[in-house]
Amino acid sequence: MRLAVSSQTAPPLSAAKINPKRALKTLKSCLETERGVEFETGDSFFRRESSVGRDLGVLSASLQSPLRLLDAMCGCGVRSLRYLSQAGAAFVWANDANEDHGDLIASNLSRAGVDAGTGRRRWVVTSSDANRVLVESYLKREFFDFIDVDSFGSDSTFLRSAINALRIGGLLYVTSTDGYSSGGHRPQHSLASYGAYVRPMPYSNEVGLRMLIGGVVREASALGFHVVPLFSYYSYHGPIFRVMLRLNRGKLSENSYYGFITYCTRCGNSHAYSWDNLGQISCPCSGGMVSRSVIVSGPLWTGPLHDGAYVGEMLELAKQWGWACTGSKGTDLDKLLNQLIDESDPALPFGYIKLDEVSSRAKVNSPPLASMIDAIRKEGYAVSRSHIANNAIKTNCPMSVCIETARELQRVVNSENVLV
Numbered sequence: 001m002r003l004a005v006s007s008q009t010a011p012p013l014s015a016a017k018i019n020p021k022r023a024l025k026t027l028k029s030c031l032e033t034e035r036g037v038e039f040e041t042g043d044s045f046f047r048r049e050s051s052v053g054r055d056l057g058v059l060s061a062s063l064q065s066p067l068r069l070l071d072a073m074c075g076c077g078v079r080s081l082r083y084l085s086q087a088g089a090a091f092v093w094a095n096d097a098n099e100d101h102g103d104l105i106a107s108n109l110s111r112a113g114v115d116a117g118t119g120r121r122r123w124v125v126t127s128s129d130a131n132r133v134l135v136e137s138y139l140k141r142e143f144f145d146f147i148d149v150d151s152f153g154s155d156s157t158f159l160r161s162a163i164n165a166l167r168i169g170g171l172l173y174v175t176s177t178d179g180y181s182s183g184g185h186r187p188q189h190s191l192a193s194y195g196a197y198v199r200p201m202p203y204s205n206e207v208g209l210r211m212l213i214g215g216v217v218r219e220a221s222a223l224g225f226h227v228v229p230l231f232s233y234y235s236y237h238g239p240i241f242r243v244m245l246r247l248n249r250g251k252l253s254e255n256s257y258y259g260f261i262t263y264c265t266r267c268g269n270s271h272a273y274s275w276d277n278l279g280q281i282s283c284p285c286s287g288g289m290v291s292r293s294v295i296v297s298g299p300l301w302t303g304p305l306h307d308g309a310y311v312g313e314m315l316e317l318a319k320q321w322g323w324a325c326t327g328s329k330g331t332d333l334d335k336l337l338n339q340l341i342d343e344s345d346p347a348l349p350f351g352y353i354k355l356d357e358v359s360s361r362a363k364v365n366s367p368p369l370a371s372m373i374d375a376i377r378k379e380g381y382a383v384s385r386s387h388i389a390n391n392a393i394k395t396n397c398p399m400s401v402c403i404e405t406a407r408e409l410q411r412v413v414n415s416e417n418v419l420v
């Protein structure tokens, strides 16, 4: 049975060697504030632009109880500090392989205060390889309720050990920053990392999220578990692909969303194929014949990127905390989370259609996004914006209808110009 252990049984490891007071004196001063929390960054890897990913992690962690958390690649420890002081974590294990940052992390975490009941601190700091912390925790059967792995590139070597170290029902927050692989420029690389042969597709940044989820699905399945994405977030800063998944008991079901996707360069339509239908991959525009116009990627996650109800809970929390509307500066969480909720409509398929592609196929000017969405909805199709691409729509409307709609919108504009 997988049980989370209390903070008292967690080994202090190198925390004993780390002296927050000394660190405060020797650090070069680089004080940052994020959502009201102050911390030093020293010369650790820190990106202000990643604050949205941290906000989403904190909101999600706040919905998780109990909360014994591992921040496996913590940088300066900003996430760990926020998980302690904002998400109310009972215990945070902050780890980063860079030994030089141990004092900096400890100094930052000492800002979180101590446990009100015991008077003890609720954190430890270690300077180990993330896999070592994960594997040792698993071997000791000390499972976490939440594991954040903020890795670089498409390093997937932590996925299996992270799943092993997670309690069933726990949350895994994983990262990829590999835009080359999601863009289909390194299919052998994505195959090695996530088991997905990814080719260039117009919605490559969504493919990046699906590739990452698919990789976790595969690793969980090998261990006899399955995972579901609670939210998926792409940011062009980096780029960063971040996914929050819940670990569930039991293997992947036969009709799960783990399969192949196709994009046809000739007609612009996309389709999903299950493993059973692999031999039937073709596009209706080629009369069912094998065609070079069909690009295939997979296996990867073909299902919903988010759980709409869960994201709704995150939004409620963001509103309560005054984080939802930040005005003109930074990403507006209200807008982002509402977009994720819209994208989670089960009628919407994978991918998105860029309006530039529609206008180029229709040979008209790019139609205004809002008018296009209204017109497609009136035709009875499901449609939403995409948080990934500004001028794109997610829809189950075929490309041919999108093209006709764009032409109709252009005709209306032309006739209005004539009247003027």
Ligand SMILES: C[S@@+](CC[C@H](N)C(=O)[O-])C[C@H]1O[C@@H](n2cnc3c(N)ncnc32)[C@H](O)[C@@H]1O
Binding pocket: 044, 045, 046, 047, 050, 054, 072, 073, 074, 075, 076, 077, 078, 079, 095, 096, 097, 098, 128, 129, 130, 131, 150, 151, 152
């Ligand atoms: C993207 S940065 C972390 C940023 C931090 N989570 C934040 O939000 O500011 C990745 C960190 O992983 C650390 N790192 C790289 N390889 C590691 C490994 N194998 N195990 C543990 N930490 C590692 C690096 O030292 C770096 O600080």
Ligand SMILES: [Zn+2]
Binding pocket: 264, 265, 266, 267, 268, 269, 283, 284, 285, 286, 293
């Ligand atoms: Zn086609």
